[in-house]
Amino acid sequence: MSLVVSRCIGGVLSRQAAASRLFLGECNPAVQSPWFSPVATLKTSAPLRAEPKKKKKADPRREIMVRERLKKKLKKLERVPPEFIPIEDFITPTKCLDETRERIPPTLSFEESESRALLLKEWSRYKQKQHMAEVEAIELALEAQREALEELKMESEELYLAALKPDPLLLPFTHEGPAYTPPIPNYDAPDGKYNDITRVYTQ
Amino acid sequence: MAAPCRKMASRSFPQLLCYFSRIAVGSGACRRFSVTPIDRATPRASTAADRATSPWSLMAAVCLQRLPVITADCSPIEQRFKQMLQQMELEKSLVSDHELRLMEDAERMSRRQADDYDSDEEDRGDQEIMMTQDLEDTWEQRLKNFQPAPRVRVSFPDLSSAQRCLADSLVLLAEQQVGAERLWLLPQAAWQEGETLRQTAERALDSVTAAGVKVTFLGNAPCGVYKYKLPKAARTEGSVGRKVFFFKAILADGAPGSAPTAPLLWVKKSELQKYLKPSYMMKVDRFILNL
Numbered sequence: 383m384s385l386v387v388s389r390c391i392g393g394v395l396s397r398q399a400a401a402s403r404l405f406l407g408e409c410n411p412a413v414q415s416p417w418f419s420p421v422a423t424l425k426t427s428a429p430l431r432a433e434p435k436k437k438k439k440a441d442p443r444r445e446i447m448v449r450e451r452l453k454k455k456l457k458k459l460e461r462v463p464p465e466f467i468p469i470e471d472f473i474t475p476t477k478c479l480d481e482t483r484e485r486i487p488p489t490l491s492f493e494e495s496e497s498r499a500l501l502l503k504e505w506s507r508y509k510q511k512q513h514m515a516e517v518e519a520i521e522l523a524l525e526a527q528r529e530a531l532e533e534l535k536m537e538s539e540e541l542y543l544a545a546l547k548p549d550p551l552l553l554p555f556t557h558e559g560p561a562y563t564p565p566i567p568n569y570d571a572p573d574g575k576y577n578d579i580t581r582v583y584t585q
Numbered sequence: 586m587a588a589p590c591r592k593m594a595s596r597s598f599p600q601l602l603c604y605f606s607r608i609a610v611g612s613g614a615c616r617r618f619s620v621t622p623i624d625r626a627t628p629r630a631s632t633a634a635d636r637a638t639s640p641w642s643l644m645a646a647v648c649l650q651r652l653p654v655i656t657a658d659c660s661p662i663e664q665r666f667k668q669m670l671q672q673m674e675l676e677k678s679l680v681s682d683h684e685l686r687l688m689e690d691a692e693r694m695s696r697r698q699a700d701d702y703d704s705d706e707e708d709r710g711d712q713e714i715m716m717t718q719d720l721e722d723t724w725e726q727r728l729k730n731f732q733p734a735p736r737v738r739v740s741f742p743d744l745s746s747a748q749r750c751l752a753d754s755l756v757l758l759a760e761q762q763v764g765a766e767r768l769w770l771l772p773q774a775a776w777q778e779g780e781t782l783r784q785t786a787e788r789a790l791d792s793v794t795a796a797g798v799k800v801t802f803l804g805n806a807p808c809g810v811y812k813y814k815l816p817k818a819a820r821t822e823g824s825v826g827r828k829v830f831f832f833k834a835i836l837a838d839g840a841p842g843s844a845p846t847a848p849l850l851w852v853k854k855s856e857l858q859k860y861l862k863p864s865y866m867m868k869v870d871r872f873i874l875n876l
Binding site: 483498505508519520526530531533536537544548549552560561562563564 | 639641643652653654655656657662665666669673676678679680685733734735736751752781782783801802803804805806807808809810812828830831835837868871872874875876
């Protein structure tokens with residue numbers, strides 16, 4: 383009797399298991415445990431199923447926009463202006479700021495300072511006279527030239543136009559100015575030696 | 586209101602023309618300005634007619650200058666000012682490296698002469714061998730070894746040499762036959778058909794100096810003019826008088842040629858009066874600058 387009961391129960395159980403297996407086989411064939419009560423559908427979500435994320439249509443455009451903005455920012459940061467070449471003349475060398483190099487300013491007597499002031503005034507008067515004489519001389523020369531060109535125009539138009547033409551061979555015109563002593567004839571000047579220590583900057 | 590405006594407008598246009606012509610004339614080497622387009626249409630016929638009717642015969646002369654070779658001496662006020670300026674600049678300046686060395690050397694000497702002199706402390710192995718004073722002496726010695734040419738000459742070259750008066754600018758004068766007499770004047774030559782006046786001036790210079798003289802003519806435009814009427818005996822129908830146009834040139838080389846064909850003089854501006862005729866001198870004086 384117990385054997386029959388057990389056989390019946392086993393049969394019922396197996397029937398039940400088979401039925402459940404049949405049900406489960408549709409949804410989740412991996413799970414084959416007899417303790418699971420079959421549900422209509424098993425709750426699954428995309429991450430559980432390990433599917434790729436579904437994107438909306440505006441997203442690719444948004445991504446492209448974000449990438450472009452980042453690139454622009456990078457470009458702005460990379461655009462460094464070239465460093466300026468320092469002007470050597472405007473930088474006071476530290477040697478000049480040394481205190482030990484300062485001279486003691488001398489005390490001038492009243493006569494000395496007076497004579498200096500008077501000499502300066504005399505000099506300005508002398509230079510002014512010199513300048514006015516120069517200006518006058520140049521104006522006279524210009525006047526003479528103007529007269530000459532007028533007379534030439536009265537004479538012949540052709541020569542006048544030829545005189546007005548610029549001379550292309552004149553410029554560049556160089557002339558050695560006066561030195562302190564006259565040049566020694568047939569003098570062979572020795573070559574000077576020098577070390578060129580100018581700094582060359584590259585940008 | 587309308588009438589005065591029109592008058593102003595008509596007056597301003599010729600003024601503009603004069604202004605342009607003054608600018609063009611003022612500078613020797615200037616641009617050609619096209620203010621008279623009508624004249625350019627018939628140049629050939631008008632010039633031939635002009636030359637035929639004009640009673641003046643043209644000549645071109647050259648004013649060749651040898652510029653100063655040495656600097657002029659300072660006038661008394663210039664010397665005084667130079668000294669004062671040097672003094673003032675010295676007072677305002679900083680001490681130089683050389684002066685610092687001199688001061689250090691002097692200090693070291695004074696310390697050596699002092700009673701409590703410790704040679705081990707002061708003298709080190711890597712001290713300079715040369716004292717600054719010795720350096721100065723070597724420099725002076727080297728300067729004395731060089732003999733420059735003297736500024737003031739012992740023997741004065743004569744008037745026909747271009748090496749006289751090195752501190753002033755000299756002008757070339759030539760003695761030429763003018764009419765019946767021989768006069769001292771700037772070398773001139775008569776203008777011939779087919780050449781510009783500047784070429785005439787170059788020809789004049791070549792006829793007076795030897796070949797191989799390096800001369801730079803300053804532009805195509807003349808710098809002065811001198812016109813004179815011939816004496817009644819010499820006047821013909823074609824020429825009542827002569828117009829001499831002067832062209833400026835600068836002597837580039839040191840020696841202006843070996844043997845000139847005609848007697849030459851190199852004179853300063855102050856000596857010109859002795860050789861030139863007064864009316865000629867008046868015109869020439871204006872464009873010879875003694876600056």
